[in-house]
Amino acid sequence: xxxxxxxxxxxxxxxxxxxxxxxxxxxxxxxxxxxxxxxxxxxxxxxxxxxxxxxxxxxxxxxxxxxxxxxxxxxxxxxxxxxxxxxxxxxxxxxxxxxxxxxxxxxxxxxxxxxxxxxxxxxxxxxxxxxxxxxxxxxxxxxxxxxxxxxxxxxxxxxxxxxxxxxxxxxxxxxxxxxxxxxxxxxxxxxxxxxxxxxxxxxxxxxxxxxxxxxxxxxxxxxxxxxxxxxxxxxxxxxxxxxxxxxxxxxxxxxxxxxxxxxxxxxxxxxxxxxxxxxxxxxxxxxxxxxxxxxxxxxxxxxxxxxxxxxxxxxxxxxxxxxxx
Amino acid sequence: xxxxxxxxxxxxxxxxxxxxxxxxxxxxxxxxxxxxxxxxxxxxxxxxxxxxxxxxxxxxxxxxxxxxxxxxxxxxxxxxxxxxxxxxxxxxxxxxxxxxxxxxxxxxxxxxxxxxxxxxxxxxxxxxxxxxxxxxxxxxxxxxxxxxxxxxxxxxxxxxxxxxxxxxxxxxxxxxxxxxxxxxxxxxxxxxxxxxxxxxxxxxxxxxxxxxxxxxxxxxxxxxxxxxxxxxxxxxxxxxxxxxxxxxxxxxxxxxxxxxxxxxxxxxxxxxxxxxxxxxxxxxxxxxxxxxxxxxxxxxxxxxxxxxxxxxxxxxxxxxxxxxxxxxxxxxxxxxxxxxxxxxxxxxxxxxxxxxxxxxxxxxxxxxxxxxxxxxxxxxxxxxxxxxxxxxxxxxxxxxxxxxxxxxxxxxxxxxxxxxxxxxxxxxxxxxxxxxxxxxxxxxxxxxxxxxxxxxxxxxxxxxxxxxxxxxxxxxxxxxxxxxxxxxxxxxxxxxxxxxxxxxxxxxxxxxxxxxxxxxxxxxxxxxxxxxxxxxxxxxxxxxxxxxxxxxxxxxxxxxxxxxxxx
Numbered sequence: 001x002x003x004x005x006x007x008x009x010x011x012x013x014x015x016x017x018x019x020x021x022x023x024x025x026x027x028x029x030x031x032x033x034x035x036x037x038x039x040x041x042x043x044x045x046x047x048x049x050x051x052x053x054x055x056x057x058x059x060x061x062x063x064x065x066x067x068x069x070x071x072x073x074x075x076x077x078x079x080x081x082x083x084x085x086x087x088x089x090x091x092x093x094x095x096x097x098x099x100x101x102x103x104x105x106x107x108x109x110x111x112x113x114x115x116x117x118x119x120x121x122x123x124x125x126x127x128x129x130x131x132x133x134x135x136x137x138x139x140x141x142x143x144x145x146x147x148x149x150x151x152x153x154x155x156x157x158x159x160x161x162x163x164x165x166x167x168x169x170x171x172x173x174x175x176x177x178x179x180x181x182x183x184x185x186x187x188x189x190x191x192x193x194x195x196x197x198x199x200x201x202x203x204x205x206x207x208x209x210x211x212x213x214x215x216x217x218x219x220x221x222x223x224x225x226x227x228x229x230x231x232x233x234x235x236x237x238x239x240x241x242x243x244x245x246x247x248x249x250x251x252x253x254x255x256x257x258x259x260x261x262x263x264x265x266x267x268x269x270x271x272x273x274x275x276x277x278x279x280x281x282x283x284x285x286x287x288x289x290x291x292x293x294x295x296x297x298x299x300x301x302x303x304x305x306x307x308x309x310x311x312x313x314x315x316x317x318x319x320x321x322x323x324x325x
Numbered sequence: 326x327x328x329x330x331x332x333x334x335x336x337x338x339x340x341x342x343x344x345x346x347x348x349x350x351x352x353x354x355x356x357x358x359x360x361x362x363x364x365x366x367x368x369x370x371x372x373x374x375x376x377x378x379x380x381x382x383x384x385x386x387x388x389x390x391x392x393x394x395x396x397x398x399x400x401x402x403x404x405x406x407x408x409x410x411x412x413x414x415x416x417x418x419x420x421x422x423x424x425x426x427x428x429x430x431x432x433x434x435x436x437x438x439x440x441x442x443x444x445x446x447x448x449x450x451x452x453x454x455x456x457x458x459x460x461x462x463x464x465x466x467x468x469x470x471x472x473x474x475x476x477x478x479x480x481x482x483x484x485x486x487x488x489x490x491x492x493x494x495x496x497x498x499x500x501x502x503x504x505x506x507x508x509x510x511x512x513x514x515x516x517x518x519x520x521x522x523x524x525x526x527x528x529x530x531x532x533x534x535x536x537x538x539x540x541x542x543x544x545x546x547x548x549x550x551x552x553x554x555x556x557x558x559x560x561x562x563x564x565x566x567x568x569x570x571x572x573x574x575x576x577x578x579x580x581x582x583x584x585x586x587x588x589x590x591x592x593x594x595x596x597x598x599x600x601x602x603x604x605x606x607x608x609x610x611x612x613x614x615x616x617x618x619x620x621x622x623x624x625x626x627x628x629x630x631x632x633x634x635x636x637x638x639x640x641x642x643x644x645x646x647x648x649x650x651x652x653x654x655x656x657x658x659x660x661x662x663x664x665x666x667x668x669x670x671x672x673x674x675x676x677x678x679x680x681x682x683x684x685x686x687x688x689x690x691x692x693x694x695x696x697x698x699x700x701x702x703x704x705x706x707x708x709x710x711x712x713x714x715x716x717x718x719x720x721x722x723x724x725x726x727x728x729x730x731x732x733x734x735x736x737x738x739x740x741x742x743x744x745x746x747x748x749x750x751x752x753x754x755x756x757x758x759x760x761x762x763x764x765x766x767x768x769x770x771x772x773x774x775x776x777x778x779x780x781x782x783x784x785x786x787x788x789x790x791x792x793x794x795x796x797x798x799x800x801x802x803x804x805x806x807x808x809x810x811x812x813x814x815x816x817x818x819x820x821x822x823x824x825x826x827x828x829x830x831x832x833x834x835x836x837x838x839x840x841x842x843x844x845x846x847x848x849x850x851x852x853x854x855x856x857x858x859x860x861x862x863x864x865x866x867x868x869x870x871x872x873x874x875x876x877x878x879x880x881x882x883x884x885x886x887x888x889x890x891x892x
Contacts, residue, residue, distance in 0.1 A: 064432070065433070065457045089831075089832055156633060157631060157632060177842075180632045180636060267635075268635065269842065283831075287425070287426050290819060
């Protein structure tokens, strides 16, 4: 009976659906679902689309003291603000730092988090599993000001635990300037981020693993696959779409850094390795009051992020037949 | 009989109630009379009607300013007296860091919710505020809301003219006022105060006990190499204080490039902004600056200065200094709590024979802190009354010296001496301070030297000696910075000059840190060459040329030629 009703619905939909897409053709269908979507659409419209008029600043000789009105009334300056950015002595270092921290970070973050989720899934004792999950989730809920502050103290050369341990075990002869020497900054940024987000990052993978058809595992076990083989040949292929979506997001976010993390760990000594696009925008826009230049940098970043998103999506579709859109 | 008894009891109760009320009234009347007397004393110069009490917001971008956490209107207290005289009750907004960044955002986005009072120390921020149209020009403001204010007649003309010259109007109330016009109003109470002109916050302090333990004297520390040798000796001796190893050299922490150790050493090693031709040259490129950075690098390489200090915050620096385990401190001595155990050898003289430079300004200062009044304030009468009150002698005495016979005493010559209680409260917990001495925004140094009795206690003299040791160094060159003053439009927000200045500032900040931490002399020289190249690429010469033009204009206007020292 239900099967028949379903077929009728499908046939009705087929007859009603126009051959080419027409805006609003199914306006009256799925009203409840659409109703639930509206708050999100309104929020995005207000907070993401409406403020886009501010992008005009990137092409104008804008004086912040003229307020919102000045965005429209200030004179056009072409690409001058972009030139200021390209001519800045910090441009290439900040691009290098942004890409370096993100690229290396993701190369480490994705496999480590995935492995952690796979291992967590293999734990039989639910109490032990919960304990591990709670411990690893906890840092996610701490602000970077606290978590970063903790690491600044731990990595201190003057009595910091890490240096103390390394010195006592004889691994080093003199304390390492983890936050004072630029060559350590990328490592510190990547590792602290991993420690903070390990548990939280594993949630998505665990959710995807939970949705895998158990009969696949049973079939694999009957075929003689051990735990490792089942993980390799059942779990990983099954969560591949989730993995690819996360990788696409990671690639498109390649120019975004965790501003708070970098800002908290940054100091004048590590600045050559810690100045990233986001901190530069903050410094230029808010501290130096050059809103137009900061907007130009932000706009350029968004354009490249969009290109990366399309590129990563296309690549993913080609390689794994799955993508974001 | 029963009725009579009841009647008698009722009459008695009624009589007692009446007398109680009467006593209460007389007590209230007595209190009111005292309060009135106090109020009358406070307002003896001008009889003004009390204003309604209002809540007023005060934003300040100086993160370490000790704002009272809660405004206390209790009569007879410092804050209570301010409220009684002016009607204001303040709520403070003091971001612990990046205050000017927050102020930038407020400036463009707060609309009518802009704070009523705004204090900044940054000249660029002051320029923005002055040109924003959001703050009052004080002449206009006072004429409108307090036409009888003493400030309209008595505010020192020389300071006012300087502010007008720089910002195009009298837009703010300056702190730490000291000027010739002001001295005519308030002559110093003692000739001792004339020595205060030799005082400077930047300097060197050495722990007397550790000096003695190391078998050294202040004379051993008067030259660059002597000072470094002394640090080496202290390091080698592995001295301890309360079990903690002695730190041979302590600098200001992460602010060492902002008015701290670097500036101190630049002055000691004779860096100035004037080159051999009498033109402007960025001080970052002066030979004295190179020597100053080199000194810090030698201290780092010698192991006397640990690199952690370059990222240390002010609280940690203060705590380390207060522990007594610091042998020598170089930097801004006002950023740490004065300890009589520390004495100063004066300037450390450069090994290359450069003369130390003592900067001074023959023009009156235009204020370290600059306090503006917002045009959007809903309580202009109260604010006008407030600035009038706190800058008047009685208002100033209340805010800075406290309550008579508690925080200060007055001798038969009418001169004020601060009590131990004043010291105890001033150095104590912010919440318990009750606002005593916290309104630095209205600090008037000339008035203090007029109203206070010169301190002749051992500690007072030791303090003065430490802060004046640099200025009293034999052979020191006095460098008048008056011709270096710039009109605010020179660094107009968003202008090319600002962009060049900011880029240079950022590049120098990074490169100087690299030089300080250079592993050897070759690395230092390489970094220094990179630093010079970098500044040249960032158009330092172009900015210098523009600054030279301004310098010569100012020299002509003032009739003062900038000194050429250690070119």
